[in-house]
Amino acid sequence: KENKLWGGRFEQTVTDKVEKFTESISFDKELYKHDIMGSKAHASMLAKQGLMSESDKDSILKGLDEIQRKIEAGEFEWRADREDVHMNIEATLTEMIGEPAKKLHTARSRNDQVLTDFKLWCRDAIDRIAASIKNLQVALVKLALNNEGLIVPGYTHLQRAQPVLLPHLLLAYVEQLERDAGRLLDCKLRMNFCPLGACALAGTGLPIDRFMTSEALGFTAPMRNSIDAVSDRDFVMEFLSANSITAIHLSRLGEEWVLWASEEFGFLTPSDSVSTGSSIMPQKKNPDPMELVRGKSARVIGDLVTLLTLCKGLPLAYNRDLQEDKEPVFDSVKTVVGMLEVSAEFAQNITFNRERIQKSLPAGHLDATTLADYLVNKASYCY
Numbered sequence: 267k268e269n270k271l272w273g274g275r276f277e278q279t280v281t282d283k284v285e286k287f288t289e290s291i292s293f294d295k296e297l298y299k300h301d302i303m304g305s306k307a308h309a310s311m312l313a314k315q316g317l318m319s320e321s322d323k324d325s326i327l328k329g330l331d332e333i334q335r336k337i338e339a340g341e342f343e344w345r346a347d348r349e350d351v352h353m354n355i356e357a358t359l360t361e362m363i364g365e366p367a368k369k370l371h372t373a374r375s376r377n378d379q380v381l382t383d384f385k386l387w388c389r390d391a392i393d394r395i396a397a398s399i400k401n402l403q404v405a406l407v408k409l410a411l412n413n414e415g416l417i418v419p420g421y422t423h424l425q426r427a428q429p430v431l432l433p434h435l436l437l438a439y440v441e442q443l444e445r446d447a448g449r450l451l452d453c454k455l456r457m458n459f460c461p462l463g464a465c466a467l468a469g470t471g472l473p474i475d476r477f478m479t480s481e482a483l484g485f486t487a488p489m490r491n492s493i494d495a496v497s498d499r500d501f502v503m504e505f506l507s508a509n510s511i512t513a514i515h516l517s518r519l520g521e522e523w524v525l526w527a528s529e530e531f532g533f534l535t536p537s538d539s540v541s542t543g544s545s546i547m548p549q550k551k552n553p554d555p556m557e558l559v560r561g562k563s564a565r566v567i568g569d570l571v572t573l574l575t576l577c578k579g580l581p582l583a584y585n586r587d588l589q590e591d592k593e594p595v596f597d598s599v600k601t602v603v604g605m606l607e608v609s610a611e612f613a614q615n616i617t618f619n620r621e622r623i624q625k626s627l628p629a630g631h632l633d634a635t636t637l638a639d640y641l642v643n644k645a646s647y648c649y
């Protein structure tokens with residue numbers, strides 16, 4: 267067995283079960299690109315501060331580029347015995363370029379490294395989600411434009427309330443999504459402070475330049491408190507909270523469209539391309555994508571609850587429990603992006619059944635309020 271990077275003082279190797287139980291490479295390899303970005307910024311800073319020679323830095327940067335190429339070409343060997351993404355990349359770099367690679371971890375711990383990677387990853391993920399939100403908003407606006415002037419029954423308590431324009435209703439979702447995007451951007455601003463230099467928890471006595479790495483990685487500034495930097499995960503709690511609210515909005519949209527596609531309502535028909543059938547009932551055409559949008563919101567809430575529960579009993583500073591923070595975040599992002607994309611696709615593939623809607627309008631006294639207002643107006647002429 268290869269000696270672990272941290273194995274200098276260890277006399278025994280870990281058992282296979284422990285190795286398998288504690289590894290995170292099976293999921294945190296997702297962070298590879300951001301890990302490499304962080305390492306490049308760190309190496310450049312070490313060289314500028316005289317903590318590493320220029321030539322060592324150059325071979326590190328070249329080696330890291332080659333590793334990224336290999337990963338993206340599927341030629342990189344991820345090894346569970348190398349535990350996580352940080353040690354996999356560092357060990358391979360050492361195999362490739364030798365001694366200089368060992369200097370890369372100067373004035374750095376995996377504790378501040380993983381946070382740096384994770385924040386960079388989340389920043390990109392937020393941009394991806396915001397783009398998907400915009401895409402759905404566009405689809406809803408188009409649907410509104412295609413159905414200008416179409417009057418539908420508006421509901422409260424799921425009882426007929428007042429007539430409303432369909433675009434009025436569709437644009438309600440557009441507003442909700444706008445706030446969802448706003449929450450994500452707020453969250454990104456608050457998370458955008460650089461943990462690098464916090465090291466394990468207490469910073470370092472070496473003359474590093476945290477402002478240089480922070481700026482190179484596009485952060486607003488370095489984090490102020492090193493203990494805070496490596497312990498908290500509030501940025502992901504906030505991120506997954508925002509995702510949960512988005513998921514709930516989409517779930518409600520899903521519920522409405524599923525209802526409207528039913529025989530009882532019959533207000534909309536999804537095209538075959540966004541419907542699925544039944545294996546036993548030949549007549550069935552089900553709006554499954556929107557049912558799953560509703561259903562998958564459960565996962566997104568579950569991911570948030572996992573994260574909250576994970577952190578609730580942790581003392582300062584870093585605890586290994588925190589390794590469990592990644593999968594819920596990856597899952598939440600993947601799920602929400604899928605929900606947004608499928609909702610947009612569904613919106614592009616439904617027809618509102620004008621005739622059916624028109625025919626339904628006389629039922630339920632939809633104009634009662636207008637009539638009452640008319641009477642009030644009429645009476646007020648007497649004053």
Ligand code: ARG
Pocket residue numbers: 290294350376377380586588589590
């Ligand atoms: N894989 C770890 C995580 O994701 C990286 C940090 C490990 N630090 C440590 N001291 N064991 O949290």
